[in-house]
Amino acid sequence: MSYPSERVAGAPTTAKTTYSKQWLVLVALGITAACVFLAAASLGAIPVSPLDLFMERAGRTMQRTVLLEIRLPRVLLAAFVGAALAVAGASLQALFRNPLADPGLIGVSGGAAVGAIAMIVFGTTFAVDALMPYLVPLSAVAGASGVTLFLYAFSRQFGNFSVTTMLLVGIALNALAQVGIGAFEYLSDDTQLRTLVFWMMGSFGRGTWTTVLPSVAVISIAVAILLLDARRLDILQLGESDARNLGVDVDGLKKRVILASAAAVGAGVAVAGIVVFIGLVVPHLVRLLGGARNPYVLTGSMFLGAALTVVADLVARTVVLPAELPVGLVTSALGAPFFLWLIARTRPQ
Amino acid sequence: MTLAAHNVSLTINGTDIVSEVDLAIEPSTVTALVGPNGAGKTSLLRMLTGEAQPSNGFVSLDDWPLKEFGLQEQARRRSVMTQHNHVAFDFSVADILELAWEPYRHKAPLPRDIEQHICQQCDIAHLRARIFNTLSGGERQRVQFARALLQLRGPNDGDDNRYLILDEPTSSLDVAHELDLLRMTRNAAQSGIGVCIVLHDLNLAARFCDRIVLLEQGHVIADGPPAECLTSERLSSLYKTAIQVEWHAQLDRMVIHS
Numbered sequence: 295m296s297y298p299s300e301r302v303a304g305a306p307t308t309a310k311t312t313y314s315k316q317w318l319v320l321v322a323l324g325i326t327a328a329c330v331f332l333a334a335a336s337l338g339a340i341p342v343s344p345l346d347l348f349m350e351r352a353g354r355t356m357q358r359t360v361l362l363e364i365r366l367p368r369v370l371l372a373a374f375v376g377a378a379l380a381v382a383g384a385s386l387q388a389l390f391r392n393p394l395a396d397p398g399l400i401g402v403s404g405g406a407a408v409g410a411i412a413m414i415v416f417g418t419t420f421a422v423d424a425l426m427p428y429l430v431p432l433s434a435v436a437g438a439s440g441v442t443l444f445l446y447a448f449s450r451q452f453g454n455f456s457v458t459t460m461l462l463v464g465i466a467l468n469a470l471a472q473v474g475i476g477a478f479e480y481l482s483d484d485t486q487l488r489t490l491v492f493w494m495m496g497s498f499g500r501g502t503w504t505t506v507l508p509s510v511a512v513i514s515i516a517v518a519i520l521l522l523d524a525r526r527l528d529i530l531q532l533g534e535s536d537a538r539n540l541g542v543d544v545d546g547l548k549k550r551v552i553l554a555s556a557a558a559v560g561a562g563v564a565v566a567g568i569v570v571f572i573g574l575v576v577p578h579l580v581r582l583l584g585g586a587r588n589p590y591v592l593t594g595s596m597f598l599g600a601a602l603t604v605v606a607d608l609v610a611r612t613v614v615l616p617a618e619l620p621v622g623l624v625t626s627a628l629g630a631p632f633f634l635w636l637i638a639r640t641r642p643q
Numbered sequence: 644m645t646l647a648a649h650n651v652s653l654t655i656n657g658t659d660i661v662s663e664v665d666l667a668i669e670p671s672t673v674t675a676l677v678g679p680n681g682a683g684k685t686s687l688l689r690m691l692t693g694e695a696q697p698s699n700g701f702v703s704l705d706d707w708p709l710k711e712f713g714l715q716e717q718a719r720r721r722s723v724m725t726q727h728n729h730v731a732f733d734f735s736v737a738d739i740l741e742l743a744w745e746p747y748r749h750k751a752p753l754p755r756d757i758e759q760h761i762c763q764q765c766d767i768a769h770l771r772a773r774i775f776n777t778l779s780g781g782e783r784q785r786v787q788f789a790r791a792l793l794q795l796r797g798p799n800d801g802d803d804n805r806y807l808i809l810d811e812p813t814s815s816l817d818v819a820h821e822l823d824l825l826r827m828t829r830n831a832a833q834s835g836i837g838v839c840i841v842l843h844d845l846n847l848a849a850r851f852c853d854r855i856v857l858l859e860q861g862h863v864i865a866d867g868p869p870a871e872c873l874t875s876e877r878l879s880s881l882y883k884t885a886i887q888v889e890w891h892a893q894l895d896r897m898v899i900h901s
Contacts, residue, residue: 391731529742531734533727535694540794541718541746586732 316594319584323597327373330601334369334608335361339615363502370510371501372607372621373600375566376576378513378558380599383573384580384591385520388527389551394636397559397573401445401464402438404471406563407494409437411478414490430564438560441467445552496569496622498607509561516558517596523550524589531586569606569622571629572599578636644705645669646691646721646806646837651700653686653861660686662861663700670804673828673838675848678858679882684841685726687858688810691839692723705804718746721806722794726814728783730775736786737771743790747797757796764827765789766820780815788812788824795836807831809840813847825851845886845899849873857881869897 336343342361379397387395397403413433448463475494482490526547529537534544562569580594603621606628610621647667653660661683668674668691676684689695690702693709702709704720712720722743730739740762744753762768765785770778775786788809795805809828813821821844829851832838842848848855848869855872857865859881865872878886884901891898 388732393732525745525748528734528738529745531730531732532739532742533725533729535689535725536723536727538694538714539692539718539721539723539725540742541713541715543714581732585738586734587738 316584316590327597327601368501375562376599376603379572380576380595382555384577384595401467402556405441406434406438408474410434434564442556493567495620496567512561516554519554527588651697654698670837675852682858683861722791723808724791743793806837
């Protein structure tokens with residue numbers, strides 16, 4: 295069959311997984327995420343134990359400041375961006391019925407990137423430097439929203455917006471975004487190029503409460519919307535006609551999933567740059583652990599996405615102390631071989 | 644009280660796919676749509692299910708315009724087995740069957756005894772733990788048929804009629820399962836369900852259906868009981884090939900040769 299769906303070679307043909315096993319996996323992933331979060335908050339150039347704070351033993355103010363003002367917002371940002379990318383990735387894979395789909399696919403990451411880079415390169419000429427930390431994310435969100443609104447308008451224009459059309463539109467939008475990014479890279483000076491490259495590879499280093507909290511809020515709402523639609527995404531796997539015949543408003547579902555994934559990805563890209571492969575790798579791992587039902591896959595992806603991204607960021611900021619690596623470099627180093635393995639092991643049916 | 648198309652036409656890019664068709668699917672009756680490829684059978688079904696909007700005319704469900712029913716309400720009153728037979732991820736057969744209960748999710752839990760009974764009837768009880776995508780075409784078709792049956796077994800408010808719409812449900816089945824499926828379809832009709840089925844096998848249509856609707860290039864050219872509808876001359880001219888209809892004394896039923 296020429297459908298873009300493949301099965302992993304050698305994968306079992308029976309599903310021994312029961313719902314109780316899925317619950318078990320979810321609880322385990324949740325606990326893992328919580329542990330990783332606490333560990334990442336205490337590890338770093340200056341070790342801080344969060345427990346000390348809770349037990350009012352934090353007499354040393356520098357540690358307190360490091361934890362509350364630097365470490366915590368950064369780890370929180372990594373956790374939320376990771377959760378957002380993973381849940382958006384799983385949702386888009388379900389929406390496109392394509393296991394190799396990725397949030398970047400519909401062009402939203404590209405749109406956000408163009409928005410942010412435009413601000414990095416041109417912002418200084420008309421804006422006060424002090425405003426730049428706010429203007430860059432704002433511009434990235436604007437770019438992501440622009441792409442999303444275009445997709446939305448496009449889908450309304452063509453009453454019957456097939457998944458294939460959508461993928462093709464995404465490819466076109468990404469090509470356009472690459473043109474924009476390339477042009478801005480060419481126009482930028484040396485210092486701008488340095489920020490730009492670092493941002494393009496992703497980093498949670500700029501996480502301060504003022505930039506983190508709005509993103510966390512947007513991501514929370516978007517992820518909640520996606521989780522509420524998880525069952526309907528299961529039904530969509532039967533095909534759009536069959537989903538409709540089972541009472542699902544398919545067009546409404548598609549719009550909600552597109553917009554919510556775009557908002558989640560856009561809000562993440564805005565503060566952390568482009569962190570790749572989380573949206574592709576995490577849902578696959580979760581499916582390997584306990585099956586394909588989306589209420590399970592989306593919830594599991596949320597926990598594992600957060601945990602993996604926090605770990606990647608921990609590696610990025612500790613492995614070459616006192617310097618740090620872009621986190622995108624770490625996720626790529628882990629994700630790209632996994633992606634190749636996935637391609638090598640999947641075969642068309 | 645029927646699922647009915649009233650003078651419906653469907654035109655796509657200037658081509659008439661279905662032209663001025665009147666068709667009522669009645670409860671307790673199996674109605675077959677028969678005709679050559681491209682006669683508009685599936686398009687007519689798509690209008691009956693509300694998936695396609697007629698360019699002209701309208702569809703009613705129990706004397707009320709179909710459009711005014713919510714999708715969930717429609718899903719509780721009629722189920723559809725399409726020819727689509729593919730799922731992108733590794734869902735188990737049990738996962739797929741569970742989806743049939745979506746329209747009743749807030750009303751009652753899936754009754755395991757009914758599900759089990761349908762699985763046994765459709766000969767898929769042994770497949771419940773299998774990954775749907777690893778099944779053969781015929782096995783998938785039996786699972787989809789079971790899903791369509793299960794969807795009509797939810798709690799019913801009042802005495803609403805229910806309808807079962809099947810688009811070539813036997814295309815991948817072996818002879819034995821083909822007969823099983825049509826017997827189950829007949830049983831469904833006996834329990835009051837109105838069935839509309841697209842069939843290519845004229846013998847099956849003649850043997851199991853109460854009423855045959857012959858379609859040619861989007862028009863209904865005959866509509867009535869098999870014995871009246873399926874005549875040698877009519878079928879030969881419809882399919883542009885020599886077709887013989889005769890009464891088989893030993894089997895005591897119509898037999899159609901081509």
